[in-house]
Amino acid sequence: MTQVTMTVNGKRVSGEVDARMLLIEFIRDVAHLTGTHAGCWEARCGCCAVEMNGATVKSCNLLALQANGATIGTVEGLSQQRAIPVQHITTQSLANVYRPLTAMASDKTTLHPLQEAFHRCHALQCGFCTPGMLMVLKSFLEENEAPTRDEVRLAISGNLCRCTGYQHIVDAAMMAAAAMRARKSERADEPALT
Amino acid sequence: MTPFIALQPTTLGDAMRLMSEHGAAAKVLAGGQSLVPALKERAVRPAYVLSLAGLPGLASIETDASGALVVGAACTYAQLMRAGLAGWHAEIGRVAANLADRSTRNLATIGGAACEANRRYDVPTLLVAAEAVLSLASQGGTRRLAAAEFFAAAGGTRLAADEIVVDIVFPPRSAYRFVGFDKFRTRVFDAALVNVAMSLAAAADGTVTAARLAVGGVAGAPRLAAAIERLVGAAPAGWDRQAIATAVSEEVMPPGTLATRRMQFQAELIKSLTLALLARASEGATATAQGGL
Numbered sequence: 201m202t203q204v205t206m207t208v209n210g211k212r213v214s215g216e217v218d219a220r221m222l223l224i225e226f227i228r229d230v231a232h233l234t235g236t237h238a239g240c241w242e243a244r245c246g247c248c249a250v251e252m253n254g255a256t257v258k259s260c261n262l263l264a265l266q267a268n269g270a271t272i273g274t275v276e277g278l279s280q281q282r283a284i285p286v287q288h289i290t291t292q293s294l295a296n297v298y299r300p301l302t303a304m305a306s307d308k309t310t311l312h313p314l315q316e317a318f319h320r321c322h323a324l325q326c327g328f329c330t331p332g333m334l335m336v337l338k339s340f341l342e343e344n345e346a347p348t349r350d351e352v353r354l355a356i357s358g359n360l361c362r363c364t365g366y367q368h369i370v371d372a373a374m375m376a377a378a379a380m381r382a383r384k385s386e387r388a389d390e391p392a393l394t
Numbered sequence: 395m396t397p398f399i400a401l402q403p404t405t406l407g408d409a410m411r412l413m414s415e416h417g418a419a420a421k422v423l424a425g426g427q428s429l430v431p432a433l434k435e436r437a438v439r440p441a442y443v444l445s446l447a448g449l450p451g452l453a454s455i456e457t458d459a460s461g462a463l464v465v466g467a468a469c470t471y472a473q474l475m476r477a478g479l480a481g482w483h484a485e486i487g488r489v490a491a492n493l494a495d496r497s498t499r500n501l502a503t504i505g506g507a508a509c510e511a512n513r514r515y516d517v518p519t520l521l522v523a524a525e526a527v528l529s530l531a532s533q534g535g536t537r538r539l540a541a542a543e544f545f546a547a548a549g550g551t552r553l554a555a556d557e558i559v560v561d562i563v564f565p566p567r568s569a570y571r572f573v574g575f576d577k578f579r580t581r582v583f584d585a586a587l588v589n590v591a592m593s594l595a596a597a598a599d600g601t602v603t604a605a606r607l608a609v610g611g612v613a614g615a616p617r618l619a620a621a622i623e624r625l626v627g628a629a630p631a632g633w634d635r636q637a638i639a640t641a642v643s644e645e646v647m648p649p650g651t652l653a654t655r656r657m658q659f660q661a662e663l664i665k666s667l668t669l670a671l672l673a674r675a676s677e678g679a680t681a682t683a684q685g686g687l
Binding site: 202218219220222241242243244246249252255256257258261262263265266336339340354355357358359 | 395397425427434494496501582
């Protein structure tokens with residue numbers, strides 16, 4: 201057993217773990233952040249992508265030990281959400297709710313541009329691949345603000361989606377890129393605080 | 395995974411000592427993009443896993459006094475593609491940028507790919523064609539081995555149990571006029587079905603003085619094709635590209651031995667990839683980066 205400490209979404213998380221523990225197990229079982237999905241466990245599907253020290257990695261494909269001391273960002277860190285504590289959201293608990301986003305107390309104004317674009321473009325159906333898609337596209341769009349559709353497709357080549365046929369995901373990435381550019385230029389226009 | 399003890403040395407000396415004690419039962423972990431899947435499948439069951447993460451200086455990219463490019467074994471593909479390498483060294487960055495997927499490139503290392511020596515990996519073929527030299531360190535000292543000798547013909551490497559690859563040295567920019575790599579894969583995230591790398595040295599007028607071509611994916615180790623030496627003594631205008639590409643393909647995969655459809659396809663691919671590289675070299679398709687011939 202080894203002591204592993206990392207900063208997950210700005211919070212220090214520490215645990216006594218087996219050398220064999222994978223980063224995804226640490227995130228889901230020790231940090232209790234289940235937004236990151238474990239799909240294939242063999243680094244193919246990309247559902248488990250998280251940000252480690254600013255670059256995305258497939259968290260099922262590295263040991264928690266390798267991430268000791270690292271700064272991890274997961275899908276939960278993309279936006280302020282869950283102001284109302286929700287223990288567990290199930291299809292049943294959402295069935296009676298007219299606006300699921302309200303149920304999660306996640307107002308659209310607090311969503312990350314990518315999340316907002318995914319919502320608008322219907323870029324998710326079952327949603328299983330979405331956490332990985334969001335994390336990979338976030339790092340990609342931060343690096344390339346005005347990508348072409350082909351570049352977006354290449355960027356998510358390590359992420360599999362079995363529902364959407366990728367079309368809407370690419371649409372969403374393009375919309376988010378535009379939104380992120382607009383947000384950036386708005387910030388640049390603001391007078392500096394002196 | 396079967397249980398193992400994680401070793402996390404913080405100096406190269408410690409790492410060497412641990413390898414001399416446990417080498418035969420240990421696996422070295424750099425980025426882990428090949429090792430971790432193998433551990434999960436129990437394809438390897440090491441008693442010890444030695445991590446290189448704590449060792450200083452293994453992830454640097456430097457040019458030494460002779461102009462040779464020294465790439466630390468724990469350099470990731472993401473680092474290589476962002477290094478802004480110039481001349482034919484830029485091809486190393488292009489190979490790194492066109493491998494696996496974004497997330498994997500952030501962890502996977504060039505040294506890891508060399509040690510894994512999977513026949514379908516791109517790195518071994520590039521190293522053999524560019525005549526890179528690997529530095530293998532152990533407690534007894536450091537020995538240097540050319541890539542062509544490092545990869546064993548039957549598959550795997552000639553790395554001794556107590557050795558660690560510490561860096562990979564590529565010849566200086568002046569050594570070649572052109573280095574090119576091309577591959578074929580079914581889907582963009584697949585490993586290559588066939589990959590081909592070629593290096594050419596040329597005189598000022600474009601006459602080829604040395605040519606080397608390696609084909610990966612078809613045998614245990616990258617195969618060198620002597621047929622490419624027909625380029626020597628001729629300038630691009632005098633190349634019979636079609637005949638040379640056919641000769642390369644027939645040398646690496648003789649027509650009579652192609653027992654399966656896959657092998658027939660690979661033989662075709664070798665020919666078309668070689669043709670593409672010859673075209674790139676002669677037409678200076680990448681004139682700005684490589685100068686062409």
